[in-house]
Amino acid sequence: MRAARDWIAPALLVLALLGAWEAWVRIAEVPQYLVPAPSLVATTLWTNLDSLLPSWWFTIRITVGALALAAVGGALIACAFALSRTLERALLPVAIVLQVTPIVAIAPLVLIYLDDTTAALLLCAWIVAFFPVLSNTLAGLRAVEPGLRELFALHRARPWQRLRWLLLPTAVPYFMAGLRIAGGLALIGAVVAEFAAGAAGRETGLASRILEASFRTEIPRMYAALALVSLTGIAIYGLFAAIDRWWISKWSGRGLEGIATAKA
């Protein structure tokens, strides 16, 4: 099976790296408050599951929520921009400013203005995630093949027909590529914003667990929470890559190579 072969090499590499790490920590007798062995991280993860699982779930909810809002918001704003150059000229600079300003710098302000911490985290994660969806979808809406444009013009397509049967289908793979980038960014936004918020509020996510552990210098617990963040990122990326591959092969036989990806 091809899928299995694709998995084996990276899996072996990860195992080898973990093995080397474990061996190094044991042989060099590195103290666990500096670098814990992977096995210790795993057992810490297991024994702290009670506190880590709810936090993980919280972080996932913020990430997925922000991502969903970024998908809808980014695509809608892109459609609006595609319909009106004036709107684009007026609003794109705002979007770019939001994009280029580091979220750690914006997050404290958002947390001041919004009383609800969960809403503030959601907004922060959305701010970092929506831009790649917007810029990719916009590129897709503008990537219509000139011949098809002429065909639609010849048969006097109405604007909504053009949007539904020409612009949107053309933009779909671009939108998907944007979403794949946005997935990782939403997670980063959710974690970073929580760092800025500090461990406040009743419900808190993995960032708060990392902060807590760092105050108490519980390094293995920091690693355990960190491992969950990484796993979440990998899972999101893998999920979108799979959706992308399935959708695009089904859809047009066109590979991803042909599709420009506006990097965040």
Next chain:
Amino acid sequence: MPTPEILLDLDHVTLRWPNGLSALGPIDAALEAGRLTAIVGPSGCGKSTLLRIVAGLLAPTSGRVAWRGREPMRPAFVFQDPTLMPWASVADNVALPLRLAGRSRRQSHAAVQPWIERVGLSGFERARPHELSGGMRMRASLARALATDPNLLLLDEPFAALDELTRFRLNDELLAWAAGGPTILFVTHSVFEAVYLADRVLVLSARPGRLVADHAIEAPPTRARDWRASADYARQCGELSRRLEAAAEAA
């Protein structure tokens, strides 16, 4: 014989691209209703551009295109490339113009089915364009144009990518279909095809394309395979060839 009805007048039409390149004209010509007019000319002389101007997809830089038909223009265009939507099935692609005209998916699919069969794509209704060969894509594009029941059919080298057998078969199909009366403007690189299909051949010069010959074809009342093999056909092909060669030199 009554003078044929004029369907479309090209009045001193020229086209210059924004980059300053002069692509076409000036051209003066009149298209006669119900006839098949072929356009031949050297590559890059502006044949596709002329077709786009006639279809109203491109405004001429100067001059005028005047539609004189009794009913409004219902153009269909077979572009030089198949221009199919890669995400849609053959049936959806062929049905697109009907759907744009407001017909339902079911109605339009039923309406295009005979055309899909006539171009030899039955069994491929649900295939995506990337699953077709180049020639099959072109035939889908052809079916899409024919299914709209146009009164002006513009064809830009529609058969160039096809094998000769299919090409001959579709030539005959086109003649049979054209006997119904639509006006056809047909760009081709093949002198043989122009003579076989056309009532009249417009020969364009090298870019910027100007009309250098308006060549009438004398054909038997019904053209068929055996005409292709006749001495008369060969003679007319030779004549047109010479005119085309002269046109290529007249820059």
